Amino acid sequence: MISIDSALCRGCGLCVKACAQQALSIENKKALCKESCTLCGICIDACPFGALSFPQKDKAKDLSAYRGIWVVAQCLEGKLLPVSLELVGKARQLADEKHVLLSAVLLSAPSEALAQELIFAGADQVLLLSTAPSQMEEEEELAFRLLAREIAQRKPEIVLFGATLFGRSIAPRLAAHLQTGLTADCTELSIDPQQGLLLQTRPAFGGNLMATIATASARPQMATVRSGIFPLPPKDLSRIGQQVLLPALPKKKTKLHILESHRETGCASIASAPLLVVAGKGIGTKKNMKLVHQFAQLSGAQVGVSRPLVEAGWADYSQQVGQTGFTVRPKLLLSLGVSGAIQHLAGIMGAETIIAVNTDPDAPIFQAADYCIEADCMAVLEELIQIYKI
Template identity: 40%
Template sequence: MNNIFVYCEVTEERSIADVSLELLSKGRKLADDLKVKLEAVVLGHKVTKPEAMLFPFGVDVIHYADDEKLFPYTTLPHTSIIIEIFKKELPEIVLFGATSIGRDLAPRVASALRCGLTADCTSLEIGDHFENKTQTEYKNLLFQIRPAFGGNIIATIINPETRPQMATVREGVMKKEVYSLKYKGKLIKIDARSILKDEDFAVTIIERHLEKSRIDIKNAQVIIAGGYGVGSKENFQLLFDLAEILGAQVGASRAAVDAGFADHERQVGQTGVTVRPKLYIACGISGAVQHRAGMDQSAQIISINTDLNAPINQIADYTILGNVADVIPKMIKYYKKNSK
C-alpha cells in the first residue's frame, strides 16, 4: 500500500500551521495502522527549519519546494505542484486542513485527480467495507466521518475505487502529539520552476491585510454563546454584558451568525471554531450536532433555553428553563451580589 500525505500550511511567521501538525499526528497513527510511511508536502519560501519542525511528528519524507513564488499562497501554483507530486507518488490518503487555504486547494486538486474528497471530517478511521451490490470486499479504507444535513445526521463516507482518499479537517479537531523527538526522515527538494507555467500566475495578490482575529474565542476560559433563540441583536448585547463582568468571550451558533446577531468570527461549531472552555453558557442554542462538535468538550455547560427538549440540554450540566432576556440580567445581579 502507498503512503499517507499531509499538505502542510505555511504560516505568516513561515512556520508550519498548528492544524497541519495536528493532521501529521493523526496521519502518523493511520500510517502505523496501515504500516505505511507518512509524508509531508511543504510549499513556501524560506520556511523555518522544516526538518526540525516536522520529523518529531513521525514524518518519513518531506517534499519541500522553496520558491518565492509559492509564498504567500495562491491556488494555481500550489495545485500544479501537488498534482505533479501526487501523480508520481500515488498517495493512498491525503489530509488537508479545513482552512481558507485547504478548502480552496483540496477541491481543485481532487477535481484534477478525479478522486473523492470529504470536507470537515470530525473523525477518521481505518476499516473494511463489503459492497453488497458487487460482492466486493475493500480492505483498509479510510472512513471519513462528518456531520451533514445541518447536523441531523452523521455520515461515514468512503472512496472504494479511487485514490488518493482525501479529507479536510478543521483546526482543533485532531490532537497535536509529538511522535518521537529522535525521529528522522529525509527531505526531498522540489524544483518549483520546472513545474510551474505562466498560466499558473493568472491570479496575483495586490494587497494583504492580515489582522489577528480580533475576537479570540478559542482560548477563552469562559464563553457565553448565543443562538437564534436569543431573538435579536439587542438581546445579544446582554450576552456581552455578562461576558464583560465574567471576563468571558461571546460566541455564537451558526444560526445566530446567519441571522446577523453576531460576527462570523464568533461562530462556534463544525464550520466555526472548536472551543474547550472551563464554562460554556449556551443561550437560546438548540444544539445541532455541528454546534456541539465545536463545544462538547467544555468542562461545564449551562444551557438557557425555553425548550426542555432542546438537544443541547442533553449535554448540559445545568439547564435553566427560561428566556435569555430574563435569565441573564439575574445572572449578572447574583454574580455581583455573591462575588464580593
C-alpha cells in the same frame, strides 16, 4: 484532461466558447485540450458532434502501488496553522493503524524548525519545498504543480488538507487533476478494518445525518478537515524524522493575480478560546448581547453565537459556532438560550465541559451538556455578572 476524438471533431469552436477555464483551443481545425482543464464537462455538453468525453478511467491502475499518508501543512506568518498540527496528530493514529509512513508536506520556504515541529507532532518525514513562493499569488499555483507532480511520483494512499481557504481551493483542483475523490469538511476519519480504506465522515442533507464516504476505486483518498475538529497532538520531543528537499520546479507564469488580500478576523479567537460563552435565540433581544459581552469581558471569555443571531444581525459570522460556523474546543463553554440543534452541536462537541442554561427541560442541548440549568438564561447571566463584579 478531456478526451477529444479527432475523427468526430469538426473544429467548430463551440467547446472553446463554452470553456470558462480557457483550456480549449482550435489547432489545425481540431479542438485541443490544455493542462488547465478542470474536467467540469461543460464542453462535452456543448459539442454537437459527440467528439468530447471524460477520459476513460485507467482500469489497470494498480492501487496497491499507493502507500503512506500525507498531510499538507500550511503556514501563516512563519507559524504552522493549528489545523495542520491537528491533522498530523490524527494522521499519526491512522498511519499507526495502517503501519505506514506519515509525511507532512510543508508549504513554505524550507524551515528546519517548522519541519521539526511537524515531526514532534507525529510526522515520520517532512517534504520541503526547494522553490519557495516569492509572491502570494504564486503560492497556490506553485503548490498545485508541486503536489500534482509529487503525488503522481510518490503515490501516497491518503492526502489530507486543512479546510482553510487555501485547502478548499487547491484540494478539489488536485482531486480533479488526479481523477480521484475528495470529501470536504470531514468531522471524523478512521480506517476500515477490512479493506484498510479511509472512512471519511461528514454531515449530509443539511446536517441531519452523518455520511461515511470511502474512495474505493481511485487514489489517493483525499479529504479536508476544518480547524478544531481534532485535538492538537502533544509535542513529543523524543521523536526523530527525516527532512526531504523536493526538486525545484521550473518557473512558470501564474494565471492568478491577487489584487488585494484581507486577513479573516475573529476566527482565531473563538476557535481557540479556552473559555467561551455562547448565546442563542433564548437571550431574547439584541440589547441583551451587551450583557453577554459584559460577562465575557469580566470573565475573560470570548463570545460565540448560534446561527439565527448572525442571521438577525446581532453578531458577526466570525462568532458563529456550528456546522456552518466555527468548531470550538474550549475548556469551558457556557451556553445561554441555545436549543442544541444538530448543526449547532457539530461545532461544540470538542468542548471539555458544557454548562447549558435553558428554560425547556427537553432542549437537546441538555443531552450534550455536563451541567444543565433549567432557568431563564438572562437571570442567570445577570447573577453571574454581579458575582464577578464583587
